[in-house]
Amino acid sequence: MENLLRSNIEKTIAQQLTDAEFDSFISFFFKKSFEKRAVLTEEGKKCKYVYFLLSGAAYSYYINDEGEKTVIQFAIENYWITDQYSFFSEKPGLYFTEALEPLEAMVINRENYDALCCSNHLFEKFFRILLQNAFIALQYRIAKTNSEEAERRYLEYADTYPHFIQRIPQYLIASFLGIKPQSLSRIRKKIAEQH
Amino acid sequence: MENLLRSNIEKTIAQQLTDAEFDSFISFFFKKSFEKRAVLTEEGKKCKYVYFLLSGAAYSYYINDEGEKTVIQFAIENYWITDQYSFFSEKPGLYFTEALEPLEAMVINRENYDALCCSNHLFEKFFRILLQNAFIALQYRIAKTNSEEAERRYLEYADTYPHFIQRIPQYLIASFLGIKPQSLSRIRKKIAEQH
DNA sequence: CGTCTATTTGAATGTACTCAAAAGCGGTGG
DNA sequence: CCACCGCTTTTGAGTACATTCAAATAGACG
Numbered sequence: 001m002e003n004l005l006r007s008n009i010e011k012t013i014a015q016q017l018t019d020a021e022f023d024s025f026i027s028f029f030f031k032k033s034f035e036k037r038a039v040l041t042e043e044g045k046k047c048k049y050v051y052f053l054l055s056g057a058a059y060s061y062y063i064n065d066e067g068e069k070t071v072i073q074f075a076i077e078n079y080w081i082t083d084q085y086s087f088f089s090e091k092p093g094l095y096f097t098e099a100l101e102p103l104e105a106m107v108i109n110r111e112n113y114d115a116l117c118c119s120n121h122l123f124e125k126f127f128r129i130l131l132q133n134a135f136i137a138l139q140y141r142i143a144k145t146n147s148e149e150a151e152r153r154y155l156e157y158a159d160t161y162p163h164f165i166q167r168i169p170q171y172l173i174a175s176f177l178g179i180k181p182q183s184l185s186r187i188r189k190k191i192a193e194q195h
Numbered sequence: 196m197e198n199l200l201r202s203n204i205e206k207t208i209a210q211q212l213t214d215a216e217f218d219s220f221i222s223f224f225f226k227k228s229f230e231k232r233a234v235l236t237e238e239g240k241k242c243k244y245v246y247f248l249l250s251g252a253a254y255s256y257y258i259n260d261e262g263e264k265t266v267i268q269f270a271i272e273n274y275w276i277t278d279q280y281s282f283f284s285e286k287p288g289l290y291f292t293e294a295l296e297p298l299e300a301m302v303i304n305r306e307n308y309d310a311l312c313c314s315n316h317l318f319e320k321f322f323r324i325l326l327q328n329a330f331i332a333l334q335y336r337i338a339k340t341n342s343e344e345a346e347r348r349y350l351e352y353a354d355t356y357p358h359f360i361q362r363i364p365q366y367l368i369a370s371f372l373g374i375k376p377q378s379l380s381r382i383r384k385k386i387a388e389q390h
Numbered sequence: 391c392g393t394c395t396a397t398t399t400g401a402a403t404g405t406a407c408t409c410a411a412a413a414g415c416g417g418t419g420g
Numbered sequence: 421c422c423a424c425c426g427c428t429t430t431t432g433a434g435t436a437c438a439t440t441c442a443a444a445t446a447g448a449c450g
Contacts, residue, residue, distance in 0.1 A: 062338035062342060064338075064342040064343065068342055070338055070341045070342040072334060072337065072338055084327065084330060084331055084334070085331045085334070085335075088327055088331075094335065094338075095338075124319070124323075128319075128323055128326070131323070131326050131327060131330060132279065132283055132326060134330060135279060135326060135329060135330045135333065136279055136280045136283075138330065138333045138334060138337065139267060139279070139280070139333060140280075140289065141337060142267065142333065142336060142337060142340070143257035143259075143265055143267055143289075143290075145337070145340055145341070145373065146265045146340070146370070146371075146372075146373035147257060147259040147263055147265040148259060175341070176341075177341075178340065178341035
């Protein structure tokens with residue numbers, strides 16, 4: 001199952017790892033299981049870990065002053081998830097992260113993360129590229145959120161991430177797209193009627 | 196004037212540089228001036244440079260299928276700006292970047308960027324933290340965009356970035372916030388009337 | 391000054407939201 | 421296995437916020 005992590009790294013850095021390199025990499029992690037609804041990161045509490053999902057699903061969300069949730073990110077197997085702000089600044093977290101399904105994750109704490117990055121330049125490069133890709137995707141998401149109507153955003157999202165649409169409750173997809181569940185329901189109805 | 200860059204680095208990595216280190220750093224850059232409306236990055240064209248603004252102002256924007264602009268990012272002196280996607284992937288750019296005022300920038304190309312990062316671990320760390328901070332700010336922006344109404348977004352933005360509000364045309368601020376210039380004008384009127 | 395661009399204002403429209411309730415679906419326990 | 425409960429999705433009616441279209445005003449620049 002850890003092969004998932006290995007291929008994730010190799011794909012990201014576009015380069016094979018030796019067995020020794022991967023063994024070294026993985027020695028900084030521990031494996032942990034979470035039940036459905038388990039909390040991985042919490043607003044107001046320091047986020048100590050970065051998670052790589054081996055199975056299951058999770059999502060991060062923000063709660064505003066009115067107590068409304070807004071989904072920030074989804075993750076399923078082969079995805080990384082954490083509260084970056086809190087993990088790197090070591091300040092209280094901004095977001096909650098919760099298991100949507102029972103999940104298994106490879107987990108690394110900050111101390112090990114730093115040590116891992118220092119131990120081999122390849123590993124630092126890996127995390128840099130991961131961050132770069134996440135940044136690029138976020139920037140594109142902002143561009144789309146601000147320039148397209150909800151229907152288009154949904155269509156593009158469903159097209160780009162069909163695996164999320166299948167597995168994640170619709171009211172969370174709606175939140176991710178910045179609309180209410182009732183609105184997404186109507187949008188889907190309208191799309192369906194056009195066929 | 197390059198001192199601006201030095202303090203930018205030192206503040207980011209929370210550490211002083213030696214003169215030798217900074218001289219080495221800056222040797223990978225060249226200085227360039229741009230006139231108002233000059234184009235720094237262009238959609239469809241490979242973005243070859245990262246820019247650090249010494250003076251002036253610039254902004255990046257996305258153009259959707261309907262030809263509508265959406266502002267992605269503003270930059271004034273002491274800010275970094277580029278099309279990250281294109282610069283790192285070396286694929287055609289997604290965004291335009293344009294000078295809002297005549298500007299002076301320290302410029303680095305990809306080859307030098309890579310060499311710089313390899314030359315000293317501190318420099319690689321610097322760019323990593325820069326990216327981290329940008330990512331964190333973007334994530335927060337998404338959370339706000341999706342969870343707050345336009346008036347609140349404007350108030351928070353004006354409060355957090357007053358120097359942008361002062362210098363940047365209102366129709367670009369509106370675009371950045373994901374609304375039309377007419378709407379921002381009305382929002383500002385409403386706010387003003389409440390005093 | 392005159393021109394071009396940005397901002398403001400007005401009126402009508404549209405998209406998404408709120409409130410409310412019904413229908414659908416899945417899991418649990420009797 | 422079925423009945424019930426809780427949660428998700430759908431639907432309806434009315435509303436609010438932001439948009440569009442249009443035009444007037446204000447500002448900046450040569």
